[in-house]
């Protein structure tokens with residue numbers, strides 16, 4: 001251990017953010033303890049503490065890069081375990097604004113593991129670290145603070161048989177997800193709660209698994225018609241490592257995909273990729289549809305607080321929970337863990353406000369992409385600035401151009417995958433390309449409309 005920072009770090013929550021935190025803390029603390037209320041060992045399916053694990057999850061390109069850096073050989077392990085992999089922009093079939101994007105060879109690898117399978121592989125790597133210990137089936141009941149409340153000194157946990165105990169720690173990292181209790185704990189200790197930014201989307205995912213009788217994929221790994229203002233219904237339809245297919249339907253602003261099998265199938269008919277309905281209408285369903293509701297994207301602005309107790313950090317969904325259709329949460333947890341690693345390399349525990357101020361600009365970009373993108377839907381409440389209106393108008397043209405031009409598709413996925421900054425989409429050569437193609441598409445459709453006999457569909 002080159003940069004020894006302290007004796008014991010305790011991570012609250014053994015989901016993706018908790019595992020990634022444990023990985024970097026293990027380089028700096030003598031012992032790292034990960035506490036979770038669920039059984040984790042050997043689990044490869046969705047568990048009670050992570051009900052969203054039943055629904056389609058994809059790891060963005062930036063997240064793939066960081067995970068590979070933290071766990072060298074992870075991608076190869078996943079692929080050799082049968083997880084389908086391919087080019088994010090070339091082997092995933094994307095529909096934006098109802099149109100299929102031109103496939104591109106971006107060199108951005110997508111390893112299409114389900115959330116529980118990815119988590120199981122990451123957990124297996126973390127559990128091989130000799131100084132990381134898992135405390136399973138323990139519920140976090142509260143935190144311990146110094147008498148003057150200036151420092152967090154540990155946590156209180158309750159076991160399955162209701163035995164309460166305390167665990168002292170030099171550093172506590174809250175990775176309990178969206179339901180994080182840190183705002184409440186802060187208030188109880190006499191601190192302010194963080195301000196929350198919210199974008200209400202009233203989204204639901206409804207997911208069902210199938211054994212298909214036909215192959216709609218060809219060389220593709222997944223078929224993804226993304227919701228857009230013209231049709232706010234979407235789907236993610238990846239093939240899985242066991243040969244089955246997962247169909248997650250998405251609907252916003254209360255238009256939730258139903259859980260009854262007939263309603264579910266009718267909803268499938270309305271998404272932009274007709275091949276999905278064709279593939280599932282006669283397929284063998286492997287389970288009943290299940291729903292997950294996501295009322296709003298929530299960003300807790302810890303970096304704006306003036307006071308915060310030392311010895312406590314928050315990561316992952318507890319800081320920012322993004323509209324999941326943009327697939328950003330796990331990648332942002334990875335970005336945050338890389339930021340924590342950089343701070344720990346100085347050989348001292350990071351001051352919480354310094355940590356929050358370091359990760360805040362890293363959250364800005366994905367937040368702008370997802371919260372800004374949601375404002376393209378007229379029913380989503382929120383302040384539409386000139387910048388957000390222009391950005392959404394440009395993105396509609398860019399998606400139209402990407403239906404014709406793989407260069408545009410690639411540029412888009414490098415930004416959506418959080419590899420390149422959004423400014424990359426504003427490079428003059430790309431802007432000219434987008435405007436030229438979208439103008440020619442518009443002219444083409446106007447000419448077709450003028451040539452069409454009155455009353456006939458265009």
Ligand SMILES: Cc1cc2nc3c(=O)[nH]c(=O)nc-3n(C[C@H](O)[C@H](O)[C@H](O)COP(=O)(O)OP(=O)(O)OC[C@H]3O[C@@H](n4cnc5c(N)ncnc54)[C@H](O)[C@@H]3O)c2cc1C
Pocket residue numbers: 012013014015016017018035036037038048049050052055056057058059060138139140141175176177178179205292294315316317318324325326327328329330331333
């Ligand atoms: C429907 C849906 C689809 C998504 N799709 C994607 C996607 O495609 N790509 C992507 O990157 N992200 C996606 N996300 C987001 C992603 O799941 C999260 O951002 C990511 O997993 C990080 O979450 P986390 O580890 O912070 O919290 P969680 O995954 O919620 O994990 C929290 C952990 O804490 C434990 N815990 C909580 N409270 C307690 C307690 N009191 N005591 C003990 N243990 C406790 C839980 O058991 C759990 O293990 C999606 C989310 C949803 C809802």
